[in-house]
Amino acid sequence: MILILMGVSGCGKTTVGQKLAAQLGLPFQDADNFHPKANIEKMKAGISLTDEDRLPWLNDLAANIRKWEQTGGAVLACSALKESYRKILQCVPQITWIFLDGSRDIILKRLQNRKAHFMTSTLLDSQLETLEKPDYGLHFDIALNPDQIVQEILIKMNQMKSTSEFGLIGLGVMGKSLALNLADKNVTVSVYNRHIPGKEEEIAGKFIADNPSFKNLKGFDKLEDFVQSLEKPRKILLMIYAGAVDSQIEELIPFLEANDVIIDGGNSFYKDTSLRAQLLEHINIHFLGTGISGGEEGARKGPSIMPGGSSKAYISVSKYLDLISAKDKNGKACSSYIGSGGAGHFVKMVHNGIEYAEMQALSEVYFLMLNFLKLSAKEISEILKTWQSDDTGSYLLEITIDILQKKEGDGLLLDQILDQAEQKGTGGLSVTAALEYGVPYSSLSEAVMARFLSALKEKRVRAANLYARENIIPPANSEEFISRLRNAYQAVRIINHDIGFNLMRQASDHHQWQLNFSEIARIWSNGCIIRSELMEELVEVFKTAETILCSTHIVPKMKTWQHDLSYCTAQGLQNGFALPVLSAALNYFLSYTTAESGANLIQAQRDYFGAHTYQRKDQPAGQYFHTQWKSQTDD
Structure with missing residues (x-):
């Protein structure tokens, strides 16, 4: 000791x-x-x-x-x-x-x-x-x-010696993995899981029995006993679904004391997190809304952790979060205080939005290779391996390669999986936030919509019979197309990340969170689902640039890659392949880099039918004008 x-x-x-x-x-x-x-x-x-x-x-x-x-x-x-x-x-x-x-x-x-x-x-x-x-x-x-x-x-x-340093409630996949992660770091941990007859019974006891080598784990099926087992001030991590957080807090409050800390490690909506923090502050209990990314493996070996809320509470638990988190290339914990209120859960929400877009982009690349280039899964995996070995590498690309090699009997397991993508809702919440803050969210929104469309399986099958794809003309030079597709994929990823970080910037300004985007990129460089070579680069990008697309690191690449994105997207669309994220990213980029757009006509139309007024180029900003567009003498 x-x-x-x-x-x-x-x-x-x-x-x-x-x-x-x-x-x-x-x-x-x-x-x-x-x-x-x-x-x-x-x-x-x-x-x-x-x-x-x-x-x-x-x-x-x-x-x-x-x-x-x-x-x-x-x-x-x-x-x-x-x-x-x-x-x-x-x-x-x-x-x-x-x-x-x-x-x-x-x-x-x-x-x-x-x-x-x-x-x-x-x-x-x-x-x-x-x-x-x-x-x-x-x-x-x-x-x-x-x-x-x-x-x-x-x-x-x-x-x-008779008390535990840390408590964890909720022994689902993530909760179990985080508890074992803590125990591995020599932290004494008490765990608790609710008791539901016939559904969830003696979960904590079974968890302890299944892990006999960990002598620093204690299991409880009664909430009061669990709370009393913790040293003061108590530190309790909730790993439960968002809908149960309020009821769990209500059950906890009678057993807690001033300066105890509750950490919500689930995917709660950031506004709910802010409200919970305010309510608990009145009774001197600290609350941290904490995003945790990495899935089951990350939770066990080291996730990326995004705590937000009470800075005082963060100080008291930071050593535990740092212990169990992944480490960046310099050995520093991929955990950092994000900001007050719901900042931690907001940043995790945007992380998931980027994750949706990255997954959909890879799906579209795979689909083009499979159906446009007529490549086998083995050939596609070999191509993606070469991408993974250079600066295109990412965790999502890595697991895609593994998926394309997984056999079931003599066939590919992927071929037996129904093409209906499900979701837990965090991607949709980020779309709602983008609408609320008035932030363009093109490709990330389309990734969510693509999942909704995929769910319409029966209707899609009927429509496919009515609109059969014909005359698909593959490119004359497949190797050249693959090279250009790689560049297109890289361009889309840059655009996806720019869109996500722009939403965080707008929310940060609105809530005065003072988000550190270089630090957010750093804690996303390992442990989380969207970790990648690009994220490593963004750590440096945000030290000098406000936005990704205007960074001197990025502009030279995008000047070349935008042409490959345009080419591959056009080829795919012309041959009947839906590319919602690739095409939305391209449209976003072209709109973002257009100095003079057609929006002046929209303003004129709005003024015409609704007298909504407009601003003029030849007049000071902030002055608005209205025109009587149709002459009263006109028929």
Whole structure:
């Protein structure tokens, strides 16, 4: 175990730490001994350290904490005044924070009586000003003598051994996988699942029985027992369907206390999330609406996590979210605070909208290769493998290759799957949001509509018999078409992402969320369903550009690829193949890059029949005009 005693200089960290280490049989470490010489000289001179001064010191301490954990643990005395400092030091799962707090007068008197120490009493006020008191860990009043504090710490630690650090409600596919993910990271986890006679019975107990190797999992079938098993402040993750969230919160509230945290990890509508956060805030319970993407495998091995809501609540649970999340190419957690209110669930909703469009685009590419080029599934998979090995690579492309190779008996399993695409509704919700915020959402909307159309199977079969496809003329050069189709696919993906991020930007401005799009792209670079080489590029794009299509990284590519998108789309449509996402993306791009459009005629028409007025090019913006279009002398 690692125990860190924190607080301002003079609060007794070293004295208490040494006594505690002796009781536990652990080595004692003083963070002051790790300060570089330059830091010590500044403090001797009564000069406060800056964050830049502290960073190398904190990183060195974190490296040592990792070593101490491997060799049995340690007790560390460290001021750790800010939450940002503590986050650096929280580099291993099993850290117990012990905050020694007390009045300025007591601490000042101690500092004045302390001999031969580089930290002078003149720095106390700056330390107190810097101090960000944690609302987690063990808190002790330094008015007690050191021996009393040590005994209180030992009592609290014994109590903690019988409680779990984290709670999870809902043992569906995602809930089970996340619980095991947490347990893998040495987090003690309590799990609970509702009891429905004949349908859901003793789910928690069976889950524990099915995973006997995890000694840090506890299962409960009674909600009160589950809540009481958690250390305070409680941290409870809900992995249940959106329609059950409110009733579950109502059941929880009687057993919760101030500063407990509820995390909704399902696909709740972001406006509902905002309302829940406001209602719970009135009773001092924190709420986080948290998007989690990655499916069953991602939940087990590391998803992308998008928490939004109470920033205070995020601080208290961030170490757990970081632990279980995927890691980007630099080893940083694919989890980051998104923004207040429903920001986390909004961003997850848009993620799903992009996901719909990416899946439909791949479906259209596959369909063209299969029916226009007359390629076999094996040939298509080999082509897609070459795409996956370069900068076109993505998780969705990877699984498409696997699907095209999956056999059932002597045939392809895919050929036996009914062509009716289902959905859970998050794609449609993003379309509704785009309408509400007035954001063009062309290809992402079409992806949702394509699923609705696919559901009309019987009608489609009847119509196909009435409008039989004839005279399909495949391209003369298939290899050239495949090369151009690859470029068209890349162009569509760029456009899809631009549309999705534009919706997030508009919502961010409206709600003052201050979304960081480079950071969102970063946490989407691994773990989530739409992770890809393109997403890695967007991390850098959003550091300098406001929109994807106007980025200097993207413009040269799109200047070439738009012609391939036009060509492939036209060829497909002319030969009778529906390409809703490819064609919608092309129309969006052409409209977006057209300086003078035909919308002036629409404005004239609106003014003609409805006196809706219009603006003029030759007049200042914001001035509106109306014309009597038809002369009264006209017949």
